[in-house]
Amino acid sequence: MAGRLTGKVALVTGAGDPRSIGWGIAVALADEGADVIVNDINPAGLDTRVADLQAKGVRGLGIQGNIADVNAVEAMVAQGVAAFGRLDVLAANAGVIRWEHFLDITPQNARLVLDVNLKGTITCCRAAARQMIAQGEGGRIIITSSVQASMHFPVTPVYGATKHAMFPFVGTLALELAPHNITVNHIGPGWVRSALNDKAPDQQTAEGIEGNRQAVPLKRDGLPEEMGRAVAYYAGPDGAYVTGTYLRVDGGLGIGKYSI
Amino acid sequence: MNLANKTALLTGPMDALLIGVGKALHEAGADILLGHLPSDEQAAIVAAGQIGARVIALTPDNPDSLALQIEAAGEIDICIIAPHSHLYKPFMEVTDAEWDTAISGNFEQALWLSQALARQWIKAGRGGRIIFLSSIAARLPLTHLSAPGTTLGALRALAKMAAVDLAPHDITVNVIELGWVDTPALPTEVRSHILDGTPTGRLIDPAEVGALCVFLASELASSITGETHTLDGGYSLTRSAGTEPLVRG
Numbered sequence: 001m002a003g004r005l006t007g008k009v010a011l012v013t014g015a016g017d018p019r020s021i022g023w024g025i026a027v028a029l030a031d032e033g034a035d036v037i038v039n040d041i042n043p044a045g046l047d048t049r050v051a052d053l054q055a056k057g058v059r060g061l062g063i064q065g066n067i068a069d070v071n072a073v074e075a076m077v078a079q080g081v082a083a084f085g086r087l088d089v090l091a092a093n094a095g096v097i098r099w100e101h102f103l104d105i106t107p108q109n110a111r112l113v114l115d116v117n118l119k120g121t122i123t124c125c126r127a128a129a130r131q132m133i134a135q136g137e138g139g140r141i142i143i144t145s146s147v148q149a150s151m152h153f154p155v156t157p158v159y160g161a162t163k164h165a166m167f168p169f170v171g172t173l174a175l176e177l178a179p180h181n182i183t184v185n186h187i188g189p190g191w192v193r194s195a196l197n198d199k200a201p202d203q204q205t206a207e208g209i210e211g212n213r214q215a216v217p218l219k220r221d222g223l224p225e226e227m228g229r230a231v232a233y234y235a236g237p238d239g240a241y242v243t244g245t246y247l248r249v250d251g252g253l254g255i256g257k258y259s260i
Numbered sequence: 261m262n263l264a265n266k267t268a269l270l271t272g273p274m275d276a277l278l279i280g281v282g283k284a285l286h287e288a289g290a291d292i293l294l295g296h297l298p299s300d301e302q303a304a305i306v307a308a309g310q311i312g313a314r315v316i317a318l319t320p321d322n323p324d325s326l327a328l329q330i331e332a333a334g335e336i337d338i339c340i341i342a343p344h345s346h347l348y349k350p351f352m353e354v355t356d357a358e359w360d361t362a363i364s365g366n367f368e369q370a371l372w373l374s375q376a377l378a379r380q381w382i383k384a385g386r387g388g389r390i391i392f393l394s395s396i397a398a399r400l401p402l403t404h405l406s407a408p409g410t411t412l413g414a415l416r417a418l419a420k421m422a423a424v425d426l427a428p429h430d431i432t433v434n435v436i437e438l439g440w441v442d443t444p445a446l447p448t449e450v451r452s453h454i455l456d457g458t459p460t461g462r463l464i465d466p467a468e469v470g471a472l473c474v475f476l477a478s479e480l481a482s483s484i485t486g487e488t489h490t491l492d493g494g495y496s497l498t499r500s501a502g503t504e505p506l507v508r509g
Contacts, residue, residue, distance in 0.1 A: 070356050102422040103379060107323050110371065114363055118414065122359060129352065157421040161367070164417035168409035171401020176351050244401065 003033025004236040009084045011077070013067055013124055014094025014144075016040025016049060017195045021144055022093040023049065024224025027056075028232040034089065035059035037080040041066045041094070059084060067094050067120035068112075077127040086135055089235045090128035092121045093144040097159045099201055110158045117162035122169070125184075129177055138181030142234045143170060144227070147190040147250040151257040155201070163188075167246065174244030183243035187230045190250020191215075192222040217252030261478040264289035267335055268477065271295035271318060271373060272342025272393065274303035276443040280466020281340055281393075281473050282311040288474045293333065295373075320369035323376070330376045337386075338477040339377050341370045342393040343412060351406040358407060366411035371418060374433070378426055387430025389477045392419055393469070394437045396496045399488070412437075416488055423486030432485035434476050439492025441466060459494035 010029045015022030015038040026036045026049065035058050038049045046062030053060030061083050065072040081087055096116045098109040125141055132139030145166040152160050166186045174184040191197070191212050202208040213221060230249045233239050248254050268290045272278050282292045292313035296304035297320075304315045316333050319325045330336070344365030347358055374390045381388040397405040398412035416435055423433040440446070440454045442463035455461060472491055475481055490496060 102375065102418075102425045103382070105371065105375060107372075110368065114368070118363060118410070119359060122410070123356070126352065126354075133352075152417055152421045152424075154421040154424045157418055158371075160421060161414035161418040165410045165414035168398055168401050168413040169406060172403060172406040172409055173351055175401060175403050176406070 003031065005029055005089070005232070006033030008034045008088040008235070009037070009080070009086050010034045010089035010091060010235065011037040011039065011080055011087060011128065012091040012093055013039045016042050016045040016062070018045060018049075019193075019195045019224070021189055021192055021194055021196075021224045021227045022091070024226070024228035025091045025093055025144075025231045026053065026228070028225055028228025029089065029091070029235060030056045030058045030060075032232050032236060033058060034235070035084050037061045037063060037084065039063045039065055039067070039076055039094070067124055068115040070123050073120070073123045073127050077131055081131055087128055087131045087139070088137075089140045089142070090124060091142050091144070091231050091235075092124045092128075094120060095144065095196070097156055097196060099155050100157070101154055102157050105158060113158045113162060117159065118165060121166075125173060129173075129180075129182060132182050133180050139183075140235045140239070141173070141177075141182060141184045142231045143184075143186040145186040145188055145246070147188045147248055147254045149186065149188050149246065150248065151254045170246070171244050178243060183234065183239065185234045185239075185243060185245050185247070187227060187234075188246060188248040188250060188254065189227045190222055190248065190253035192224060192227060194224060215253065216250070217255065220251065222249060222251060261474050261480060262289050263338070263474065263477060266337040266477070267291045267293060268338035268340060269293045269295050269316075269333070269336045269377075270313075270340045270342075271320070272340075273344060274300055274307040275445065277393070277441050277466045277469060278340075278342055279307050279310055281470040282307070282313055284467055284470020284474050285338070285340075285477070286311050286313070288478075290338065290477075293336065318373070320373045321364055323372040326372050327376045327379070330373075330380055336377060336380075336388070338389045338391070339374065340391045340393065340473055341373055343395070343408065343415075344369070345408055345411065346395070347407040348404050349407070350404055354407055362407035362411045366408060367414045367418070370415055374422060378422070378429070378431055381431055382429050390422070390431065390433045391473055391476055392433075392435045394435050394488075396437045396439050396490060396492050398437055399490075400496050419488075420486045427485055430482075432476070432481065434484060434486070435488045436469065436472055436476075437488055437490050437492070438469065439464060439490075439495040441469065454495070457495055457498060458492075459498055462493065464491060464493055
């Protein structure tokens with residue numbers, strides 16, 4: 001049965017870990033029939049991810065690369081296009097987090113978070129948009145920001161800053177790429193039990209994990225696949241007229257909280 | 261509002277905006293210290309001459325050196341930090357190096373300077389005021405302003421999180437998001453376009469920015485922190501996002 005993304009090629013960054021939002025996105029896009037290129041800085045899981053994609057009856061390709069490296073990003077897009085012939089969807093998902101309050105922020109960690117979350121995301125968008133513009137058939141860019149784009153946690157100030165920055169970034173990109181029929185949106189995952197969140201200081205005890213869960217109005221963790229289906233909406237025909245928007249997928253965590 | 265016996269450190273491009281803010285703070289009684297990048301020394305000396313300020317070289321891209329420079333600068337009560345990059349360019353043409361400049365000049369340098377001051381103030385057991393000058397592009401997506409908009413959007417969030425952590429130390433952190441300031445650098449053709457979209461029908465005088473800084477730095481504003489103050493003559497109320505052209509003077 002043809003899916004709503006059959007014939008489309010998607011690139012998902014930060015998708016090598018089976019417990020990542022990136023992998024949840026890759027699965028959701030593949031379930032709609034898209035061929036999926038999965039990128040990760042860590043090559044360990046990529047072969048398995050590709051096999052999992054192929055088992056769904058779509059083409060899969062794994063590309064190891066650090067999105068903070070401009071040349072690696074350009075090479076990644078070129079390699080993906082060489083393999084699958086085109087690029088229709090970018091899920092700019094890869095990100096890193098460091099837990100340091102404002103007074104404790106270190107140059108090393110700030111540099112890392114800015115290089116990956118801000119510069120890396122920007123570079124991926126530019127490289128993908130260049131390819132989409134050249135194809136002349138439109139495209140979809142979906143950035144994984146965070147519920148932290150709209151509510152702040154002082155324990156992760158640089159991370160939160162890079163996520164909030166996606167509001168003006170996505171808005172401006174949506175305006176500038178609209179003439180090419182490229183839509184640009186971002187999703188705001190809330191509390192997802194992912195590899196990224198495993199290291200959070202408050203996730204080291206059963207009480208901490210349960211405390212976070214109880215802070216969510218729907219009283220449960222988000223699933224990576226639920227983030228993926230939000231991306232699939234933006235990537236598919238139902239999302240064709242939607243650009244420059246933000247969709248929190250957070251069980252209500254961000255409702256009424258500390259607006260930025 | 262009296263800022264007598266206060267010292268204000270002002271950093272950013274040595275332009276009409278910073279000079280106007282410096283004048284306002286000076287008229288309110290504050291001593292002014294212009295913190296300049298090593299490459300801006302001549303411009304800083306000229307600016308300082310106009311407002312009776314002292315100058316100090318800062319390297320905000322080097323946090324370790326910066327901390328020593330701040331310590332050596334003597335007592336500082338107020339810090340005004342203006343962004344360095346107002347790059348106006350289509351996103352697809354913004355180079356890697358230009359992104360680096362915007363991230364460093366609009367976000368990182370502001371982070372390290374405010375952090376160094378906050379650490380110093382806490383060590384000395386005294387409060388302080390941090391004011392980030394920014395742009396409405398941080399909130400209002402505008403075409404060709406992806407670099408300043410994105411980097412100043414990051415700063416807007418950082419200011420709020422810093423405000424939470426610094427409030428117990430009597431340190432306030434505020435942001436002023438500016439519309440179109442009247443400076444000699446603003447091209448005539450842009451000036452008329454902006455005026456058309458500004459309800460007040462005029463550009464912003466740097467003295468008006470200074471007046472808000474004086475208020476936020478005063479005792480009257482002790483409970484105002486983590487806030488973003490829009491100062492744009494109503495431009496963002498009426499001008500739909502993306503309207504061109506917008507070049508910062």
